[in-house]
Every structure is written in structure tokens, then in C-alpha cells.
Amino acid sequence: MAEDEWLSPLFGAEMKTLRDYVTYSQRLKTVLQPHLLSLLAADMTLVLDFPANTPEQRLWLHGLSEQAGCSHTLHFLDTPPEECKARLQIRNASGEHPFAVTDAQFDQIAAHFQRPVEDEGFNIKTYKQ
Template sequence: MTSESTLADEVELGNPAVLHMVCGKIAAGKSTLTARLGNAERTVLISEDVWIARLYPDEIHTLADYVRCASRIKTVLTGHIQALLSAGVSVVLDFPFNTTDTRAWGHALFRAAGCEHQLHYLDVSDEICKARLRARNASGEHPFQTSDAQYELITRYFVPPALNEGFDIVVYDETGNVRCPGAHDLQPK
């Protein structure tokens, strides 16, 4: 049996692809979680930060710059992501699904591919996110530096997911543990 027929058999036997999306404020732990999720078999991790840093080096200076470049990347990747999912490959998107508009894009992706999905919501307080952000900035390992003022600006647009949006939501606490696998408690901290 070839690896191609094995993959086809697994997809047909009810082992479908899953689209994993993450929601959480800056430095809530989205990239850490997506790296872990991306280690699963037949799974591809796609990181918005990596794409933006490589395609638009030194071009992201304002929130408007980010929105423009992120929109372009989503436009280019939409068909590719849907093709991966339709082929039985799970996809982990390290993109911030932090607004109803970005979540609508994710919803369109999994519906078009006819696959399962999970929206991973990292419910972490501003205080913890800011402390992590300062540590991340000091390490110099992240492709972008974010000030406290930028954190406040960007966080103003953050909208926690709601049950009526139609997602299978998994809620995590500030330690990275699953607090609520079925999204019964979606009150932000």
C-alpha cells in the first residue's frame, strides 16, 4: 500500500482534516499553541507573522499597514488552505482570529472544504499578556516588536468569540490548559 492510498483510506475512514484557528490577545500564547498543534501527523502550520515578515520586511509600521498586508496574504492563501483541507491535510493557522470579520474568513475556509474545525480561544488577562509581551520583546526572537501603546491600540479591536458564531470552541486558561472544551464559559478576563 502506498502512502497516497493510506492517506486516502484514512480520510475515507472518518479521519478527516481539521482546520485549527486561534483567538487571543497579543502574547496570549497563540504561536506556542499552534506550534504544538502543528506537530500532529498530516498537519501543516501556516504562520501569518512568518509570511508578513518575509513578504513585507520593514513595511509594517501602523495598524493600517498590517491590515493591508494581512488581507493580501489571506487572499493568496485561501485557495491553498482549502485545497489542503480538501485533500485530507489538517491546517493550523497561526493567524489572530480576534474579530468577527477574521473569524468569518475562517468559517468560510472550513465550510468550503467541508472539514471539521476548532477555534482555540486563549482567555488570558491583559496583565499577563503585557508581561509576556515585554519578555518576548526583550528576547528579540519574535519578528515584530510591540509596545504597550500598540498593544492597547490593537486590543481595542479584540472581540472574544461568541457561541452564536457557529464555531467548535476550545477555551484555554492563562497556563495553557483547557478550561472549557465545549465553550460553556466564554466570559473574557
């Protein structure tokens, strides 16, 4: 389940700033959480493509697994910012993604990035890119 695939049709027209994104992302998480927990309670495996750039964002993801009493893995793509920007430009040019992100927006978002650490309680699988 990818956050962007939900945010775009629900709130895409209203999301103009990073603050807007944070607001609508939180709304989406609030609505989806009971559904996700019911899927986990039914012993389904979920793959969630939600941002986990900060400890605060990761806290919600970890909380889902704690509430459901299930195992989890945080997949961390350890990719240099220059490579991320290059991939983002390719994604933007394809027109297949619901959101196009400028280099300036990427820099604004990346400024908040914090690497996941073991103290957060995740089973972390790191991919060097």
C-alpha cells in the same frame, strides 16, 4: 502556519501602522486561501496561527472550513491583558519573533478585541490562563 512568519519577509519593511498591517494581512489571506483550501481538500490537518481578535477576522477562518467542508476548532486563550503584555515583553526581549510590539500598539490592537461567541459557528475550546 503562522501569519507573522509570512508577513515579516514579504511586507515587514512596509508595515508601519495598524492600517498597514490590516492591508498586508488581507493580501496574504487572499493569496494563501486557495492553497489552504487545496491542503484541506487533500484531507490534511491545518493549524493556523492567524489573528482571530474580531468577528471579521474569524469569519475568514470559519469560511475556510465551510468551503472545505471540514471540521474546525477555535482555540481561545482567555488571558488577562496584563498577562498578555507581560508575555509580549518577554517575547520582544527574546528577539526571536519577527515583530516587536510596544505596549501602546498592544493597547491599540486590544481595543478591537471581541470574545468569540457560539453564534459565530465555531467549535470553541477555551483555555483559562
